[in-house]
Amino acid sequence: MKKIIYPFVLLLCWFALQPARAELTIEITSGTEGALPIAVVPFGWGGPGVPPEDVAGIVAADLTRSGQFAPLPEADMLSKPVRPEDISFRDWRAVGVDNLVIGRITPQGEGRYTVDFRLFDVFRGRQLSGYSFPTTRERLRETAHRVADIVYEALTGERGAFRTWIAYVTVTGDGDDRRYSLQVADSDGHNPRTVLRSRQPLMSPAWSPDARRLAYVTFEQETAEIYVQELASGERRKVASHQGINGAPAWSPDGRRLALTLSQDGNAEIYILSLDSDRLRRLTRHPGIDTEPAWAPDGRSLVFTSDRGGSPQLYRLAIDGGRPERLTFEGGYNASADFAPDGRHLALLHRDGRGAYRVAVQDLERGMLNLVSEGQLDESPSFAPNGRMILYATEVGGRGVLAAASVDGRVGQRLRLQEGVVREPAWSPFLE
Amino acid sequence: MNIRIGLVWTLALAVLSGCGTMDKRDADDVAVEDRGAATGAEGAQSRGLGADGDMRGMALDDPDSPLSVRTIYFEFDSSEVAAEDREVVAAHARYLSANPQQQVVLEGHADERGSREYNIGLGDRRAQSVRRMLEFQGVTPDQVRTVSYGEEKPAVEGHDEQAWRQNRRVEIVYMDQ
Numbered sequence: 001m002k003k004i005i006y007p008f009v010l011l012l013c014w015f016a017l018q019p020a021r022a023e024l025t026i027e028i029t030s031g032t033e034g035a036l037p038i039a040v041v042p043f044g045w046g047g048p049g050v051p052p053e054d055v056a057g058i059v060a061a062d063l064t065r066s067g068q069f070a071p072l073p074e075a076d077m078l079s080k081p082v083r084p085e086d087i088s089f090r091d092w093r094a095v096g097v098d099n100l101v102i103g104r105i106t107p108q109g110e111g112r113y114t115v116d117f118r119l120f121d122v123f124r125g126r127q128l129s130g131y132s133f134p135t136t137r138e139r140l141r142e143t144a145h146r147v148a149d150i151v152y153e154a155l156t157g158e159r160g161a162f163r164t165w166i167a168y169v170t171v172t173g174d175g176d177d178r179r180y181s182l183q184v185a186d187s188d189g190h191n192p193r194t195v196l197r198s199r200q201p202l203m204s205p206a207w208s209p210d211a212r213r214l215a216y217v218t219f220e221q222e223t224a225e226i227y228v229q230e231l232a233s234g235e236r237r238k239v240a241s242h243q244g245i246n247g248a249p250a251w252s253p254d255g256r257r258l259a260l261t262l263s264q265d266g267n268a269e270i271y272i273l274s275l276d277s278d279r280l281r282r283l284t285r286h287p288g289i290d291t292e293p294a295w296a297p298d299g300r301s302l303v304f305t306s307d308r309g310g311s312p313q314l315y316r317l318a319i320d321g322g323r324p325e326r327l328t329f330e331g332g333y334n335a336s337a338d339f340a341p342d343g344r345h346l347a348l349l350h351r352d353g354r355g356a357y358r359v360a361v362q363d364l365e366r367g368m369l370n371l372v373s374e375g376q377l378d379e380s381p382s383f384a385p386n387g388r389m390i391l392y393a394t395e396v397g398g399r400g401v402l403a404a405a406s407v408d409g410r411v412g413q414r415l416r417l418q419e420g421v422v423r424e425p426a427w428s429p430f431l432e
Numbered sequence: 433m434n435i436r437i438g439l440v441w442t443l444a445l446a447v448l449s450g451c452g453t454m455d456k457r458d459a460d461d462v463a464v465e466d467r468g469a470a471t472g473a474e475g476a477q478s479r480g481l482g483a484d485g486d487m488r489g490m491a492l493d494d495p496d497s498p499l500s501v502r503t504i505y506f507e508f509d510s511s512e513v514a515a516e517d518r519e520v521v522a523a524h525a526r527y528l529s530a531n532p533q534q535q536v537v538l539e540g541h542a543d544e545r546g547s548r549e550y551n552i553g554l555g556d557r558r559a560q561s562v563r564r565m566l567e568f569q570g571v572t573p574d575q576v577r578t579v580s581y582g583e584e585k586p587a588v589e590g591h592d593e594q595a596w597r598q599n600r601r602v603e604i605v606y607m608d609q
Contacts, residue, residue: 067435108557115531157495174589178585200584201547201581201584203548203582203584204548212583213442219579222537222579223579224552224579224580243577243578244556244560244578244579244580245552245553245556245580247549248549248552261549261553263560263580264552266560267557267560268553268556268557269553289550289551289553289554289557291549291550291553291557292547292549292550305547305549305550307550307553310474311509312547312550314544323590333546335547336547336549337545347498349547351546357544357545357546376591377544377545377591379546379547380547380548382448395591398591424548431434
């Protein structure tokens, strides 16, 4: 195994996470029935003119996208309190909201700000949470996502995943003019940054558990290779470049190993690569296609796709070896597994009775399979780090877009580019 | 090192494309590289080498030869070379055996349905299947390299069986020395 950084290429090439032009835009595609009514009042602004970001708007949009909250439209607000003493709880009870968020943005000079906010229980007239965050112009959106995470956790008891990132591949142009780009954006599609651009395919981005590195497959040398790239610096290291397939990288939960697919022995098999020692260990031995390893959160087993039984199905294999156990039996195509953080549920790609490829969730304890998406050619499911939403790729009007759905399939939204296609989404772990 | 290989490839491909046998392709691909110099060299070299009048190039160029068929198509989820294509593969095997310096890349492809990495597996299996036929007929392993692009480089855009049929394929790509 070669362990080479190409400093010369890096120097010429890398602009670590440079801003990309094309933003993803979000549209909510299905309902919010049973969502909790909440009011997020426009935040007070202590500076001249208009505030640099609509923090309350970002918080409300985050909560809406979760499907668990129905923020009150601004036009329906009877008052817009900024300070706790300005709140008339009776007004808020009258419009039927259970909870209320107020706050303000205070400029501190030189592009620095303080954002403080409070969350109230309207019926008890009591404060549930409140924080003050120092931030900057560039990080105001991130601070707003942090506020949304705190509100979400205070009211649902589960950790919010708004202040997270998504990685994805975009493609523009046709035929020989195709341009591939690996991007990272905020979880709401804003603030896209380019990780890598290539005239040859880029595939299978995978987040390290600390969310600081991406492993991916690149064909830039007209052969498949796997790189690990540090996002902050843009430095990258080639970790796999064998004859045949170098694909499907997946990080172990401790971040020290990659499971991957190689066909150097003449057939697609799963290997584990130790990143410290570059030692490679072969895990599967079967003439079928074995690929798409996904680590269980406890790091003790892998789920992978194999057609050893005649059609692609998911199997589970202990890291220490042993016989793979088949997990999926419904239908002739189950692939592309991603573990929920609870280790009990798998998101997967399932071909239904009509031949449509759809995202489904399988409960590993009960064996039940629930369909989550409704497209014809959906693929690449990826769980949010809190396990509540699944991001996947779908097609609308023949064009690739990203979609997110709640695990129960109740809520849906799409993220699309102005031009070109978006695919292979990977939701980051929690940041920090 | 990488850059140099990339350049050699670019030149090799440019020569073949000059002969009219190959798609014009570009090995020098990472967007961020300085492409100006390489492009210049490519153009100049292409003319220089093309004028040498390569005999092998002419054999490969004959439109009536089975060697002019460079794409083998496959059934859904299958990597079996169809009976009518076996003679095509055999012709390439004979040519490669007679020209042991000649190298080919077998590019395996799949249609867009299903998982991308599984499709990489399918494309690889198709390329391996052609490789085994070539090697069985005397081509040495050193002459053949495989790469699977899965569904990443469709020959035809489109979301119906007609497009899918044309995308399930192995392309035999001749490299220049």
